Amino acid sequence: MTGSVAVMGTGIMGTGMARSLVRAGLDVTVWNRSADKARPLADDGAKVAADAAEAVTGADVVVTMLFDADAVAEVMQRALAATPEHAVWVQTSTVGLAGTQRLAELADRYGRGYLDAPVLGTKRPAEQGELIVLASGPRALEPQVAPVFEAIGSKTVWVGERIGDGHRLKLALNSWVLSITAATGQAIALARGLGVDPQLFLDTIAGGGTDSPYAQVKGRTMIAGEFPPAFSLAGAAKDAELIVDALREAGDDPSLMQAVHRLMSTAAAAGHADEDMAAVVYAFR
Structure with a gap:
């Protein structure tokens, strides 16, 4: 069961997703490279972390929503070591097929669970918890991430067990x-x-x-x-x-x-x- 969620990246999509997670009653910590974009989420009930490692400490699920594969890799290379061993990394940014494989290999190096889960939708569905989650990876991780998917999305499509099929x-x-x-x-x-x-x-x-x-x-x-x-x-x-x-x-x-x-x-x-x-x-x- 998921209690604590870290959201890495609070741009247009990440901000809406974080608010949806807070509304669902989850314990949410947010981080953004430009801190001024994350601070307003404190008014919604999220904790705002000063750095990436602080954000993921103690998180059951880490959600990344950043611009591209390079941005995600740079942040998670610094953050993964601070995650609990049981943590699952839910990668929702659109990073392409090569990027998805690269990030899955990064998660594997740290021994963390990883799901490729890009989302279909834009600002308004993100704010209203009505995204469509396109998940791929081990279904054994579903119970841990289900509360997150239910909070941010109106529907989850499990595309397959093969990492990258979501993408x-x-x-x-x-x-x-x-x-x-x-x-x-x-x-x-x-x-x-x-x-x-x-x-x-x-x-x-x-x-x-x-x-x-x-x-x-x-x-x-x-x-x-x-x-x-x-x-x-x-x-x-x-x-x-x-x-x-x-x-x-x-x-x-x-x-x-x-x-x-x-x-x-x-x-x-x-x-x-x-x-x-x-x-x-x-x-x-």
Whole structure:
């Protein structure tokens, strides 16, 4: 049974997940490289640790939600030795297939349980405890992590016992999400460029076979020109590159995702990296 949880990384996703864990009655300690991003969680009932090793001391479960594999590895190389022997590391950051293997090997060197458990969802589902957890690894660890998964998610999909299968499914899902976002940006930009009200694009597909709730949400954001980050463009560009790598590993043609990656990288480089990924619409201008 899990009583104590450490959340490493309190960005957009980690903050929401930490609050969901606190609401579920778990003993939560948070840590972030930039301490000012972690301090507000004290008002929600979380303990705020001064360093990574302090955060994980005594934790039954350690949850990492950081930007990429390098960031996760750097933090956990410092923290793992301070974890109890029974601790389970739940790795929720999207780090790609090579990154997942690298981090699993790190956990193995310290003899700690490890689950590959990326999540599907953005800021609002994280805040409301409605993420979808894509878990892979030893099912024997499920009882220890179940309270954590139940707190942060509306559903847990156990993809397989093989470490990395959670990530394999996550990359397939993200390939769809990123493609829809980029295609919506193209349609909005094209309608506007041709002198047609882009809202008519969303109104026309609404409720039909070509409609998508995601297209509606991101499309409205694009039309409004306001991009508070639910998932940052920089993060989307990073994930697109990981998907390109996965497609190559699978022997599949990466051309579509390469185009998506180029568009998202272009918009990010134009000053929109920290905005929502819907800001990819700027790449079409």
